[in-house]
Amino acid sequence: MPTDRIKFLIQLYFDKTIDNSQQSELSEWVKNHASDEELIALLSHAWQANDENIVMPEVASKNILSAVLKSSSSKNQKKDSNKIIPLNKTAPWIKRFVIAASILIVCSIGYFLRKPAASHNAVARNINNTKGNIIKPGGSKATLTLSDGTKIVLDSTGNGLLTKQGGASVIKRANGKLQYLRDQSVTSEVVYNTMSTPVGGMYEVVLPDGSNVWLNSGSSITYPTSFSRNERRVQMTGEAYFEVAHDRTRPFHVSVNNMDVEVLGTHFNINSYDNEPSIKTTLLEGKVKVSKGNATVLIIPGQQAVTAKLSNDLSINKNGVDLDQVVAWKNGKFVFIDDDIKSIMRQIERWYGVSVTYNTNVTNEEFIGVISRSVNITQILGMLEKTGSVKFTIQDRNIIVQ
Template identity: 35%
Template sequence: MEDKSIFELIAEYSAGTISPADAELLRERLESDAEAMRLFREIRETEKVLKSVQVQEKIDLQKSWQRLDSSLAGLPRKGRRLFLTVGSVVAASVALLLMFVFPFTRQVEQPGTLVSQVGITPGGVKAILQSEDGKMIDLTSSTSSHIVTSDGLVLVNDSLKGLRFDQSKLENQPMKYHTLAVPVGGEYHFTLADGTRVWVNSASEVRFPNCFSGKKREIYVKGEVYLEVARDEKHPFVVHAGENEVRVLGTRFNLTAYPDEQEVITTLVEGSVEFWNDQSSIRLKPGEQSVLDRETNNLEKQKVDVSIYTSWVSGTYEYERMPLSDITRQLSRWYDVQFVYETTEFSNHPFTGVVKRDQSLEEVLSIIEKTTNIKFKISGRTIIIKRAEDAANISRSSN
């Protein structure tokens, strides 16, 4: 029997119908074939774009993938290969999704019918803004387009650019620092006074001014942020992360600097940045990453696939042979759960794949299970990591 094509495997993976054996085959192909990995990412990215349409059109993407997989199975193997080699990968994936999603999956909305989600739900938009005088505003529950802080500054909730200060109200105002804190299970994005856009991940905070003055634009970060810095050659932008700093003029980059983690990681998407600590510095080019080991103070540079480190901004987690310990730290912040290893040997177990941040935790863990010898047992908000042969399928224990 011939092996399934990479497209068939991806279709089954997206539909959630892939078998453990085929999931392992898909994982091996993604790790050994860069073109297969590119195809996988671009199709999943296309699926993400269509997700917003799905909400309005009542499209069932899972059924669509199943329908696509069945249709491909009806073609001769040679015909499938020819179909997948015509045109670019992106065009093919978009065309396929349009062909198999839209014509067949429009559903008539049934009044009063809701699909309930059972399980541990993902995080969402949550943040607390603390002004310089200590007063706090819960931005999570605020639906107002204008928010007035305790010192009279006006904040505008922009649907595209997120929170920002109303520049027309800042004339003759002194520079004051505010702190935006995102709790575990949250995320938030906002715009600084100079037009720099900031995405803040779970369990992170940013201390920033209502306006910039002086020779430098400076903010202070704990946790993980992604920034698109507005270019201003006369006023360099400086991000402080503890005793370290990143200096930029105009660029897009991701900074991970959680106080409880050993490494500080800067990943450059576009432009140029310099990472500084008290002993050395490194200048990065696009596609490069600096890694500071806090224990040894060793600072290194390496080339990486930047999408793995920035995918959270667009709603996914991408993993390429990532150790399970790194994955569980990430998931624990997003889903507000704790992972417990029954045996420490699994902490370095690698996993390759892509999961959506809007999936339930059970769905994400199920995807990891299919390509590993690991099982997860959920008890309340604690997840126990067990050997596959010693554990049943994912189940929620009664308290």
């Protein structure tokens, strides 16, 4: 590709005016280019064309890095697109470093050049695994608890009609989804069901009003088999993603940890795990009202309500919310952006069903990365080890972080 064309595409990229076809053209050239040095020089030229004395802000640099990383991952599904990069907060985010890092994911330059060349599998095999056991990822697993206390293990139950509850047919679909079909001609008392996922499980349920809910691992949702005429109300623990069916006459309420989320019809995610420092409600579509005690906030798409667990404090994160990262679990990925090792390991604990022990002097570096949730645990730990910032030992189902 002519150099002038490359400069033109790179400038569009920095100006945020690049379209999909141009993005694909640039990405293809980046992936197949032989000279990392020339690539960095061209990127430097594009940035310096704006103002050669400006240091790229840290937020902007991380946004570019994560955007390129996710773009690379989505366009290389059949290739090895899993990457993790350590972010050293003590290092200045000067523009040349950031420009190099933003292409790191595609070209394997910069930081990885300072590490011995090795495949991801080779790195993973070097992890100290005292028992040699393979720890596999989680999957589609859940238990349905009926109104009378009867439990149905969904992952070991056949498809089709499971039972009838309060005038609704409970059906397990072939795609691993649980669905409630309400018979409008039947009037009965309100009864409640609970769907819960174990550590290492996730599941989807279609509620009687047609709303879809995805449960992450170690989570639960309790709901009536028939909603009232005035409102729709559910309770949850852990993490769940909601796509609420629109009904302006019946607001949809989610109760979690003494907090209430009210919507009419919208898409949002709630993370309320006990071992996370706060409850985060992130909105993708529509409008949401979040209330706790006397405090109430309204959020719009792209915003996140952060709720303190030990008080009624509510705040709104208006900037820097990466929606792809928030719902990555639902889409079968881990997406790390500004995550320290303990935050990453909490996600690994929940998905792989392991415990984690930390030795002293664990790194406080933060990481950026995209990894499939379908890989064995040694592969994800191997990717983290490849950064040179952390090491692991596996003892049975306990991970020791060094």
